[in-house]
Amino acid sequence: xxxxxxxxxxxxxxxxxxxxxxxxxxxxxPVVAMQGDTYYLFCTxxxxxxxxxxxxxxxxxADPVFAESxxxxxxxxxxxxxxxxxxxxxxxxxxYHLYYSISAFGKNTSAIGLVTNGTLNPDDDNYKWxxxxxxxxxxxxxxxxxxxxxxxxxxxxGTPWMSFGSFWTGxxxxxxxxxxxxxxxxxxxxxxxxRDRDPNLEDSDPGNAALEGPFIFxxxxxxxxxxxxxxxxxxxxxxxxxxxxxxxxVTGPYVxxxxxxLNKGGGSLVIKGNENWYGVGxxxxxxxxxxxxxxxxxxxxxxxxxxxxxxxxxxxxxxxxEVEAMD
Numbered sequence: 006x007x008x009x010x011x012x013x014x015x016x017x018x019x020x021x022x023x024x025x026x027x028x029x030x031x032x033x034x035p036v037v038a039m040q041g042d043t044y045y046l047f048c049t050x051x052x053x054x055x056x057x058x059x060x061x062x063x064x065x066x067a068d069p070v071f072a073e074s075x076x077x078x079x080x081x082x083x084x085x086x087x088x089x090x091x092x093x094x095x096x097x098x099x100x101y102h103l104y105y106s107i108s109a110f111g112k113n114t115s116a117i118g119l120v121t122n123g124t125l126n127p128d129d130d131n132y133k134w135x136x137x138x139x140x141x142x143x144x145x146x147x148x149x150x151x152x153x154x155x156x157x158x159x160x161x162x163g164t165p166w167m168s169f170g171s172f173w174t175g176x177x178x179x180x181x182x183x184x185x186x187x188x189x190x191x192x193x194x195x196x197x198x199x200r201d202r203d204p205n206l207e208d209s210d211p212g213n214a215a216l217e218g219p220f221i222f223x224x225x226x227x228x229x230x231x232x233x234x235x236x237x238x239x240x241x242x243x244x245x246x247x248x249x250x251x252x253x254x255v256t257g258p259y260v261x262x263x264x265x266x267l268n269k270g271g272g273s274l275v276i277k278g279n280e281n282w283y284g285v286g287x288x289x290x291x292x293x294x295x296x297x298x299x300x301x302x303x304x305x306x307x308x309x310x311x312x313x314x315x316x317x318x319x320x321x322x323x324x325x326x327e328v329e330a331m332d
Contacts, residue, residue, distance in 0.1 A: 027056075027063070027064050027065075027066075028062060028063055028064070029305070029313040029314050029315070030046075030056050030064045030066070030313070030314050031311055031312060031313060032046070032048045032049075032054075032056075032302050032312060032313060032314040033048055033049035033050070033090075033091075033237075033238075033287070033302050033312050034048050034049045034090065034091040034092070034154075034218065034287045034302065035047070035048045035289060035300045035301070035302060035314055036048070036092055036093050036094050036289040036291075036300065037094075037289065037291055037293075037298075037300055038094045038096065038101065038125060038291075039291075039293055040124065040125045040126060041126070042059060043057055043058070043059060043125075043126070044057065044058045044059070044061055044293070045057055045067075045094075045125045046058065046064065046300075046314070047070065047092045047094055047103060048092065048302075048314075049088070049089065049090045049091055049092075050069070050088065050089070051069055051087050051088055051089070052069030052070055052071035052072065052073075052074070052087060052089060053069055053070035053071060053089045053092055053103070053105055054066075054069055055067040055068065055069060055070060056314075061293070061298070061316055062316075064314065067127070068127065070089075070092075070103065070105075070120060070134050071087075071089065071120070071134070071136075074087045074089075075107065075118055075120075075136050075138075076136075077107075077116075077118075077138065077139060078107045081107050081108075081114060081115065081116040081139070081142060082107050082108055082109045082112075082114050082115065082116075083109075083114075084109065085107060085109070089105050089106065089107065090105070090106035090107070090108060090153055090154075091105070091106045091153055091154045091155070091218065091287070092104060092105045092106075092155075093105075093155045093156045093157060093220075093289070095157050097185065099123065100121050100122070100123055101121060101122045101123070101124070101125060102119060102121055102157070102185055103119070103120050103121070103122070103134075104117055104118070104119050104140065104155040104156075104157065104167075105117070105118050105119075105120065105155075106118075106152070106153035106154060106155065108151070108152075108153050111211055112145065112209070112211075113143045113144075113145055113148060113150070113151040113152070113173060113209075113211070114143070114144075114145055115142070115143045115151050115152040115153050116139045116140075116141065116142040116143070116152050117139070117140050117141050117142075117152050117153065117155045117167070117169060118136065118137070118138060118139055118140060119136075119137040119138070119140050119185070119186055120134050120135065120136045120137060121134070121135050121137055122134045122135070137186050138186075140155075140167070140181075140186060140187060140188070141167070141169070141179065141188060145208070145209055146208055146209065148173075149173045149174040149208060150170055150173050150174055150175070150177050151169075151170055151171040151172060151173055151211070151217075152169060152170075153169065153170070153171050153217070154169050154170060154171055154217050154218045154219065154287075155167055155168075155169045156168045156169065156219050156220045156221060156289075157181070157185070158221040158223070158228070158255060160255040161255075164180060165180070165181040165182075165183065165185055166178055166179070166180055166181065166221075166255055166256070167179055167181055168197055168219040168220075168221055168230070169219065170217060170219065171211070171216075171217035171218070172211035172212055172214060172215060172216070172217065173202070173211060173212060173214070174196065174199060174202065174214070175196050175197075175198055175199025175200070175214065175216065175268065176196070176197050176198040176199070176216060176217070176219045176232060177194060177195070177196055177197070178194070178195040178196075178197050178255075178256060178257075179192065179193065179194050179195075180192070180193040195256045195257060196268050197219065197230060197256070197257050197258075197259055197267060197268060198216060198219065198230065198232055198250070198259065198267040198268055198272070199214060199216070199267075199268050199269070199270070200214040200215065200216050200234070200270050201214060201270060202214035215234060215235045215236055216232055216233065216234050216248075217232070217233055217237075217287070218231075218232055218233040218286065218287040218288070219231070219232050220232075220288055220289050220290060221255070222290040222297075224297070224321065224326075225324070226253055227251040227252065227253060227324065228251065228252050228253070228254070228255050228259075229249055229250070229251045229290075229326060230249065230250050230251070230252070230257075230259045230267060231247060231248070231249050231275065231288050231290060231326075232247075232248050232249075232267070232272065233245050233246065233247055233248070233286035233287050233288070234246050234247075234248050234272065234286075235284070235286075236284070237284055237286065237287060239284070239304075240283065240304050240309070240310025240311075241283055241304065241306065241310045242283075243278070243283045243284025243304045243310075244278075244283075244284055245277075245278070245283075245284035245285055245286030245287065245303075246274060246276070246277035246278070246284075246285065246286055247274070247275040247276045247277070247285060247286045247288055247299075247301060248261075248267075248272030248273060248274060248275060249261070249272065249273050249275050249325070249326060250266075250267040250271060250272055250273065251324070251325075259271075261273040262325060273325070275288075275299075275326060275327070275328060276299075276301075276317075276328050276330065276331065277331075278303055278304070278331060279330070279331050280306060281305075281306050281307065281331060281332060282303035282304065282305065282306060282315070282331045282332075283303065283304035283306060283310060284303060284304050285301060285302070285303035285315060285331060286301055286302070286303075287301060287302060288300060288301035289301075290319065290326075296318055297318065297319040297321075297326075298316055298317070298318055298319065299316070299317045299318075299319050299326070299328050300314070300315070300316055301315050301317075302314060302315060303315050303331065315331075317329055
C-alpha cells in the first residue's frame with residue numbers, strides 16, 4: 006500500500022508539473038496579442054495552438070482556436086490533418102483578426118484563411134471564433150508562389166496589405182479590401198523579397214531559394230521587413246536564421262544595411278542559432294508597454310531538438326533592430 010501511495014504521489018506531481026506554466030512552451034511561428042493584463046500567443050499546431058501569459062515568461066496552454074478544422078481545408082490541401090500553420094493576429098475596428106495557413110508540406114496547394122473574434126478572453130460571453138473563409142489561395146502549375154505565412158500591415162494612408170510566401174519565387178505582397186477579407190481590385194502585387202532559384206526546377210518544386218515568414222513592423226520613418234532564410238522543421242538539422250531590410254514605402258524596395266535590395270537577394274542578419282539552439286527564426290514583432298519584442302522559435306539542442314518559444318527585447322542601433330545572441 007505504501008508503494009502504491011508513493012507511486013500515486015509521483016503521478017500527481019507529474020500531472021501538476023504538466024499543468025503549470027511553461028517558461029519555454031513548444032511553439033512554431035508565434036504571434037502575440039495583449040488584451041487587458043493577459044498576453045495571448047497563437048502558433049502553428051492542431052486547430053491553431055494557443056497559450057496565455059501574464060509576464061511574457063511563463064505560459065499556460067489554452068484551447069485551440071478551431072475545435073474542428075475549417076470546412077474548406079481538405080479541398081485546398083487533400084490529406085489535411087488539422088495542423089494549421091503560421092498565424093498572424095491584428096486588432097482592427099474592435100475585432101481580432103487571426104489569419105492562418107492551410108497547406109501541404111513542400112507543396113503550394115495552400116490557402117490563407119481568416120477567423121475573427123470580438124475578444125480573446127474565453128470567459129467573456131461574447132467569445133466566439135467565426136471563420137471568414139479563404140482570403141487568398143495558391144494553385145500548383147498556375148502560381149510560382151505559396152499562400153502561407155500571412156502578415157498584415159497598414160500603410161500611412163490606412164491601406165491594408167498582406168505579405169506572405171515561402172520558397173518558389175519569393176515573398177509577395179498584395180493589397181486587401183478594407184474589410185480585410187479579400188484582395189482589392191484591380192489587384193496590386195509586389196515581390197518584396199527573393200533569393201536565386203534554380204531555373205531548371207519544375208514549377209511544382211519549392212526549390213532552393215529558401216526564404217519565408219515575412220513580418221513587417223513600422224518604426225519611425227521606416228517599415229522593417231523581417232524574414233527567415235534557410236530551413237526550419239528539421240530539429241538538429243534546422244538552419245533558420247532571421248534577416249531584415251527596411252524601406253520608407255510599405256511596398257518597398259526593402260534594402261539591407263549594405264543597400265542591397267531584398268528582392269535581389271539582400272538581407273541583414275538579426276539572429277541565428279548556435280550549439281544550444283538550432284535554426285532560430287520565423288518571428289513576429291510587437292510593442293507592449295512601450296517596449297518592442299521579437300517572438301520567434303528555435304530548436305532546443307538540449308531537449309531532442311524540440312521547437313521552443315524565444316522572446317527577446319529589441320534595441321534600435323543606428324536605425325536597425327538588434328537582439329541579444331542566443332545563450
